[in-house]
Amino acid sequence: MSSKLVELIDKLCPDGVEYKEFGKLAKILRGASPRPISKFITLDKEGVNWIKIGDINTGDKYVTCSKNKITEEGAKKSRFVKKGDFILSNSMSFGRPYILAIDGCIHDGWLSISEFEKYFISDFLYYLLSSNKIQKVMAQKASSGGTVQNLNADIVKNIELPLPPLAVQEEIVRILDTFTELTTELTTELTTELTARKQQYEYYRDSLLINNKLSERVLLNNVIKKGCSGGTPRKGEEKFYLNGTIPWLRTQDVKFNEIFEVKSFITEEAVKKTSAKWIPSNCVIVAISGATAGRCAINKIPTTTNQHCYNMEIDETKALYKYVYYCVCSQYEELLSRKQGARGDLNSTLITGIEIPLPSLKEQQRIVDILDRFDTLTNDIKTGLPAEIEARKQQYEYYRDKLLTFKKLERENIN
Template identity: 45%
Template sequence: MSELSFMEKLLDGAEVEWKALEEVCDFKNGFAFKSSLFKESGLPIVRITNVDGKNINLSDVKYFDPSDYRENTASYKVCKGDILIAMSGATTGKIGFYSHENPAYLNQRVGKFLPKLETLNNRYLYHYLLSKVEKIYVIAGGGAQPNLSSSALMEKIKIPVPFPDNPAKSLEIQAEIVRILDTFTELTAELTAELSLRKKQYNHYRDQLLSFEEGEVEWKKLDEVSKKISSGGTPRTGISEYYDGSIPWLRTQEIDFREIWDTGVKITEAGLKNSSAKWIPENCVIVAMYGATVGKVGINKISMATNQACANIDLDDRVVNYRYVFHYLTSEYEYIKSLGTGSQTNINAQIVKSLKVPIPYANDPEKSLAEQARIVTILDKFDTLTTSISEGLPREIELRQKQYEYYRDLLLSFPKSEKRGSLI
């Protein structure tokens, strides 16, 4: 019997009760750690930049030693198995599962769910919340810098509990759904680990090809080699006529060192007209200016609009190859991010315009473009291996992710009625 047939039989006629998150969970916001408390070692502090979907990423963390602080910080501790959520910035609404053996601490812009029902499987809750990321983002107000209210989250998101009057049966169903979905996530994790090794190889060759000796190139500001550098805007949230249209509208959380062929949110002509959002042509190099993704770079492969947190660089193709600029800015990610200011380390359009790129043979445009094209050809081969959604590992990961999302939505789309019926 196939997995699907088994689940159809298991769920056939299942009674479902929809419960608000506040009925099945408590919620805890993190702690406002002062920078003076940061240490070189200790327990890591989980920030919104570490909550990027699925397992919590503990790269680029600050540390904290609770023995240095008088207040009891035990309630802010995160342990293996905890479900976390980013509450503001570009990663708002993203869910993370803390799978590390050693504990950590939450900062104030990350929250954790505390299931309070013995009849709720923690991984079942995790998978369900993953399916609601876009809805949570809307609850947070959308826009360039959304902020999520814990009370709105706990009231508006509802969890389907199968067979609420039969705890044993309910947990059996939840466990089987978790087993199937975890199988897909484990396969994706293995592919992602291999992809990480490929990316290190790409970074090595990129840094070699884009390192120049004094006098080999002329450094020019992006403003000097562009037709136009602009930002976008956000249609007013809460006005239905502005959203669910046909115009792709890019947010910074969708910028991740790759080509952009579609967007998670679409706006209408009315939304475009009544905001600062505007069409940009294809093949702009786009730099994220706000929040958790600040400094990340992408290329839009279709015409689209963006929010105000995107710097959209329409390059002059008589001077520079847009993919050459993309690779160079990608190599400068850490530097660009370091230019940010404020609590969210934002940069602005003026900073982007002032960024310099190395132009080989600047006095001979034809020779310059030929050299840029040579470098691009080499780097694109590595880039295809690490970011292309049509070839290699990225394609396999994308297919696995779509397969996971298909089964997740199928298995968790309980009808809002007393009886379920067939999954087909």
Template identity: 45%
Template sequence: MSRIDELIQEFCPDGVEYITLGETCDIRTGKGITKNDGDANAMYPIISGGRAPMGYYHAFNRSENTVTISRVGANAGHVGFMERKFYLNDKCFSVLPKEEYHNQFNNKFLFYTLKANESNITGLQSEGGVPTINTTKVSNIWVPKPPIEIQNEIVKTLDLFTELEAELEAELEARKTQYTYYRDALLSFEGKEVEWKTLGTICKNVTSGGTPLANKSEYYNNGTIPWLRTQEVRFIDIYSTEIKITELALKQSSAKWIPANCIIVAISGATAGRSCINKIPLTTNQHCCNLDIDSSQANYRYVFHWVCAKYEKLKSLGQGARADLNSGIIKSFPIAVPSLHEQEKIASILENFDSLVNDISSGLPAEIEARKKQYEYYRNRLLTFKPIQNSSTAKRNHNANFKVVEFDHFKSKAD
């Protein structure tokens, strides 16, 4: 039996009281401020409707250890916790126990409870227009109120999980920095005798694609041909696409097949300069520049690492208001071409390093993902309580149609 189980048996063997957030907490909106009011040299973060601080301000209007819930915008429903003093904007709620409940709630326990149900809180957004969550809906959220001793023990356990995850994330960032350093060193041929060419001269073929008319259902319904869009080009290997098109679409549009193992470079707007490798034959939209590498001149994976390493340089070559690239810019971009043997050696080293840093099926990313799943499992277990049945709470829960479902104890009277 765990320490938490022992505490439950000692303090609440018959169940735990559930109470609405509005009964227990002051839910207050912050005071409006704009990004221009911020000061990069100030010390208090401005918490608004986003997931990260909007900036910094010279004064604070909320104390440390405060739960926040974004109330306006795409992130409405996002639950945060501020361990330091901060400035709360009017696009966000602060949630703090009322004075009479001050000694009955651990603020961090309240945060973990709401965070576990963040997707449900997000579901309270109003429909149409700008997503918004009003105070009434937040006030009607039911939360468990176990004895403070149990709350403290749960917080201690969950804090250990989050600290470990934070350590792994920090190590991953250090590995990424290390990877970038060694990649740039391996791809630097300064002072070495090496042949330089352009991307266009080491290709058998350079093509773009096309977009079948979106209003033609016969171009997409029951499609079987993989069709890649630039938003899917993210420095990765591509094994499938989000959208597939039909044979008719292929015949009646500019979309065309490209073989596997091409280097695909996005050339449009925000995605310009990003690259990927298609591990299957597929088609692309017109915003992709597809490089079919001549294997007698270059190793395609070496070329991919080169293009990835030169992302910022490629991106800076964009033209016009949208900073678009074009096939001419891509084809004329320079590349160092050592012997095929050296290319393969460099690519192999970078593949192994990249796997440790970025591969979700191995290395640190896999361990972080496993820890997240483990954390979510234990968090849900720890925050799931049997509601007390022998008090007025039981009647109140019944009136609110409150149900206990394994790993799901969220209910809003606004439902």
């Protein structure tokens, strides 16, 4: 905290700051959609900007353009917002604030926030609404019994916000702007480094595995001790899922990773009466259905899987499971080219029919050690570059939230 900010707080609000419901400090309204919207979309350059969720990229602060426009007639049936107003998404990934850099209209998936200038500097309000504390409050208030509801205008109106003097807000914005710039610069450098390391990793992986001309090449099937698909117990059968304790791995968990835990479980009854069977740890698992087909993983715990996973137990006398995993990962594009049917599925024959180089076990271990180091650097969220990027993000959020936390002024001290 800067000395100037400390001086301002000591001078202007030594006993704390007043908190008020947001609805008393700003005008908060729900958007509106003219229906059917297709009737009001226009190609006329003089049309009114029609601002949609898809017009905004993750991480944006400002809304600078809209892909569509609506007619003046449509605008009369919608909610008009002007440059400088805020909008919040009120469903799905709700609560993220954006500042309008254009005029336009918003549909009923947005809330508009305006007429706050008497109480808040725009950038201060942006930082405040983006803070973890306020985001958490919005998420909690928009949930009922664990079910996510819409973030309606009344919820946002009733959120209590601190109201520090404008001079304090200005200094906080100055500090956070500087910190944001430094954090963005460092994160960009780390991200650039991460991209370079990933390219280097792919080069070495392809050199060692795809372009390896020195080792004998064999069909993947030759190094598999046992292969099987999983099974999905009928969803309507409560006895297969209720209070289940047996790990059940789904295809969405298979994403070029080592899996140490799963979020879904089935019962002993499901294992006895369905095709969902246990597989040992350290199998190479390939997703075989639809959009996930071709992705692979290693289960680090014994588990069962759904029917869209093909599970391969590797013959350790011929190949290391981690080596085979890297080989399968390196042939992702080849697996994609083999997909069949309307959904783009794979099967055991298509997977086990790919060729892999098969050097000695000692050479396999050397290759695994090299690729493990690159994998840690580029993917490990605990020790690699992703961890460093995440640490910078958390550091920024910590100091931002600390600067935006104020002692609440007791009622008897409010004039």
